[in-house]
Amino acid sequence: MADEIDPRLARGMTTALKLFTxxxxxxxxxxxxxxxxxxxxxxxxxxxxxMGDVWGREALDPKNRAMITIGVLxxxxxxxxxxxxxxxxxxxxxxxxxxxxxxxHVSVYAGFPAAIQGFHVANEVFDAxxxxxx
Numbered sequence: 001m002a003d004e005i006d007p008r009l010a011r012g013m014t015t016a017l018k019l020f021t022x023x024x025x026x027x028x029x030x031x032x033x034x035x036x037x038x039x040x041x042x043x044x045x046x047x048x049x050x051m052g053d054v055w056g057r058e059a060l061d062p063k064n065r066a067m068i069t070i071g072v073l074x075x076x077x078x079x080x081x082x083x084x085x086x087x088x089x090x091x092x093x094x095x096x097x098x099x100x101x102x103x104x105h106v107s108v109y110a111g112f113p114a115a116i117q118g119f120h121v122a123n124e125v126f127d128a129x130x131x132x133x134x
């Protein structure tokens with residue numbers, strides 16, 4: 001039984017694969033660096049909780065969750081995480097316009113500087129995708 005995977009972790013891994021796998025390629029999960037002393041436990045906790053318990057709920061579809069997450073990460077000025085979730089949102093089918101509108105919407109609640117930073121990150125992601133497509 002020790003080999004059985006926790007159902008929350010399994011659900012989280014399934015959700016993460018949908019979010020972080022481009023339509024045309026292999027999974028590209030975020031690669032944040034954690035101290036080796038906590039990395040495995042942190043990854044299991046965060047995937048189980050964020051991807052399994054929250055993103056795995058059915059009341060909102062993944063595209064709506066991606067828009068909310070992009071908005072919150074913009075407001076909180078978390079560019080490294082924002083970059084990953086903009087990419088994930090595109091993988092889920094969000095359009096560039098929807099992502100930009102989400103960031104614009106945040107500007108009136110979190111301030112113009114937060115939106116400017118969010119647009120900067122979005123532009124980096126869009127440019128990287130355009131370069132990869134060439």
